[in-house]
Amino acid sequence: xDDFSKKAVVMAIAVVSLTIAIISSFSIGNVxxxxxxxxxxxxxxxxxxxxxxxxxxxxxxxxxLQTLKRGASGAVCxxxxxxxxxxxxxxxxxxxxxxxxxxxxxxxAIERLSLDKIVTVPKIAEGVEGSSIYLKAxxxxxxxxxxxxxxxRSGNDAxxxxxxxxxxxxxxxxxxxxxxxxxxxxxxxxxVNPHGLHDENHYTxxxxxxxxxxxxxxxxxxxxxxxxxxxxxxxxxxxxYIANKNKLLKLFEGANGVKTGFTKKSGRCLVGGxxxxxxxxxxxxxxHGDMWNDTVRMLNLGFDNYEMIPLDNALLTxxxxxxxxxxxxxxxxxxxxVKYPLKKDGSEKLVVEFV
Numbered sequence: 001x002d003d004f005s006k007k008a009v010v011m012a013i014a015v016v017s018l019t020i021a022i023i024s025s026f027s028i029g030n031v032x033x034x035x036x037x038x039x040x041x042x043x044x045x046x047x048x049x050x051x052x053x054x055x056x057x058x059x060x061x062x063x064x065l066q067t068l069k070r071g072a073s074g075a076v077c078x079x080x081x082x083x084x085x086x087x088x089x090x091x092x093x094x095x096x097x098x099x100x101x102x103x104x105x106x107x108x109a110i111e112r113l114s115l116d117k118i119v120t121v122p123k124i125a126e127g128v129e130g131s132s133i134y135l136k137a138x139x140x141x142x143x144x145x146x147x148x149x150x151x152x153r154s155g156n157d158a159x160x161x162x163x164x165x166x167x168x169x170x171x172x173x174x175x176x177x178x179x180x181x182x183x184x185x186x187x188x189x190x191x192v193n194p195h196g197l198h199d200e201n202h203y204t205x206x207x208x209x210x211x212x213x214x215x216x217x218x219x220x221x222x223x224x225x226x227x228x229x230x231x232x233x234x235x236x237x238x239x240x241y242i243a244n245k246n247k248l249l250k251l252f253e254g255a256n257g258v259k260t261g262f263t264k265k266s267g268r269c270l271v272g273g274x275x276x277x278x279x280x281x282x283x284x285x286x287x288h289g290d291m292w293n294d295t296v297r298m299l300n301l302g303f304d305n306y307e308m309i310p311l312d313n314a315l316l317t318x319x320x321x322x323x324x325x326x327x328x329x330x331x332x333x334x335x336x337x338v339k340y341p342l343k344k345d346g347s348e349k350l351v352v353e354f355v
Contacts, residue, residue, distance in 0.1 A: 073267070073287035074206030077298040079306065079341040080214045080273075080280040083185070086302045086341065091207035092188060095286035098261030099131070099154045100209055100269045101196030104177050106151055106225065107216040109162040112176075115144040115221065117165075124170075125160040130197055130263075132157050133242070135235065144225075145233035151226050151259060152244040159195035170194065181208065184215040198265045206284040213258055213271050213282050226257035226273070248272050252296055254303075258282075260291075274299050278308045278339065308339040309350055 076091040078084060085091065121139040133155035135141070141149075143165070149158040163173035170193055177191040186208035192199050204212075216222045229250075230243045248255045248270070257273035267287035272295040274281050281302045285291045342348045 075283075075285045075288070075294065075298070076206040076210050077281060077283045077302050078207075078210045078214065079302070079308075080217050080282050082340050083211060083214055084341050085207070086281070086306060087298050088207065091210075092205050093286075094188060094203050094205055095269075096196075096198060096202065096263065096266035097204045097209060097286065098196045098198075098263045098266035098269050099156075100259050100261040100271045100284070100286075101191060101194065101202070101204075102150050102154065102159060102261075103209070103213050103216055103259050103271060104180060104191065105159050105162060105173075105194040106147055107212070107219065107222060108173070108176055108180055109143065109147060109150075109166055110219055110221050112166050113143045113162070115142065115147070117143045119143060119146070119161060119165045121157070121161050122164045124164065125157045128156040128160055128195070128197075130154075130156045130195070133233075133235075133240070135161060139236045141233070141235050145235070147225050148228065148231045148233055149242065152228065152231060152246075153242050154245060154260065156195040156197065159193075163194040180215075181212055185211040196261055196263070196266075198263045204286075206286050209271055209284040209286070210282045213273065213284070217257075217273065217280060217282065223256060226259065227255075247292060248274075248295060251292060252299055255299075256280075270295055272299065274303075276303050279303065279306065279341065302341075305343055305345075306341040307344050309342045311338045311340060311350065 073095045074091055074093045075087070075089045076085060077087040079086060118140050119142075121135045121137055121141065123137040125135055126137045131154040133149035133153050135149075135155070135157040141161075143162070146155075146158045146162050149155040150162065160170070163170055167173035167176055173194055174192050177194070178189075181189045181191065181204075186204065189204035189208045189212075190201055191204075192202045196202065226246075227249070228244060230241065233240050233242060245260055246255075246258070248257075252272075252274055254274040254276040255272070256275050258271045261269035268289055268291045269286045270284070270288075270291040272283040279302070281299055283295050283298045285294055288294065340350060342350065
C-alpha cells in the first residue's frame with residue numbers, strides 16, 4: 001500500500017472533517033444541499049448528519065431539460081439519501097401544498113404515537129371539509145388505520161384526529177410541524193394545519209417538500225404505508241376497504257409513494273417516490289396540471305442518468321478542477337454505507353480531501 005493509501009485509511013478511521021468534491025463540467029452556483037454521513041452521538045449510537053454545503057447547480061444537460069414540460073410553479077427531483085438535486089425548475093418558489101402537507105403530518109404521528117394505539121375520534125374531526133374517511137365523533141380506530149386513511153384516501157378527518165391525539169389541538173400540532181420542517185432542512189415553509197386546507201399562512205416550496213419527504217423516507221413504517229395500494233381498516237370494529245389515490249404506484253415501475261394534493265388555490269400537487277436498486281428518488285411538483293406525466297419524466301431522467309457510487313471508491317481517486325462539497329461536522333466515515341449519486345456517463349468523479 002503506497003503512502004497516499006495508508007494516509008487515507010488512517011484518516012478515515014479517525015474522527016475527521018472531510019470534503020467531498022465532484023469533477024464536473026457544469027457551471028457552479030452556491031446552493032445548500034445535504035448528504036448523509038454516519039456519525040456517532042454521545043451515546044455511541046448511529047445518527048445522520050445532513051449539514052453539508054455543496055457548490056452545484058442544475059445537474060441535467062440543457063438538451064435534456066427541454067424534455068420536461070414546463071408549467072409547474074415548482075418542480076424538483078432529488079436523490080433521497082444525499083438530498084442531491086437532480087432536476088429543478090422553480091424549486092424555491094413559494095406555493096400552497098394542499099394535501100401533500102400530510103406527508104409531514106404522517107411523519108410526526110408515526111414518530112410520536114404507537115401504531116397499535118386505539119384512539120377516539122374527537123368532535124372537532126367530524127365533518128371536516130374536503131376529502132374524508134367519514135369518521136364520527138366517538139368512533140374508535142388505531143393510529144395505524146388513521147395513517148392509512150390519511151395517506152391513501154387523504155382523510156382530513158384522520159389528519160385532525162391524529163393532530164389532536166399527538167398535541168392536543170391544531171395550533172399545538174402546527175408548532176410541531178414547523179419544528180420538524182426546519183429539522184428536515186425546510187426553511188421556506190410555514191404550516192398552520194395538519195391537512196393542507198387553504199390558509200394564506202400555510203405554504204412551502206417543492207424543494208422543502210422533497211426534503212421533508214426524504215426525512216420521512218428514513219422511517220420504514222412511513223415507506224410501508226405510502227406504498228400500499230389498498231387496505232382494510234376498522235372503524236369501531238367495522239371493516240372498511242380503501243384504495244390509494246396515488247396513480248403513480250401503477251404508472252411507474254418502482255414507485256413507492258407518496259401523496260397527491262389539490263385545492264382551488266394550490267392547483268394540482270404531487271410528491272412522488274420511486275426506488276430502483278439502491279437509488280431512492282423523490283419528486284415534488286406544486287400547482288401543476290400535468291403532474292403525473294412530469295413526475296414520470298423526472299423519475300426517468302434520474303434513473304436513466306444517475307447511479308449511486310460508494311464514497312469509499314473515492315478514497316484513492318485524484319482529480320482537479322473540482323466542485324467542493326464541504327461537510328461541516330466532524331464525522332467518522334463508514335464508507336461502505338454512504339453513497340452519492342453521480343452521472344452514469346462518467347462526467348463526474350468523486351474525490352475525497354481530508355482537512
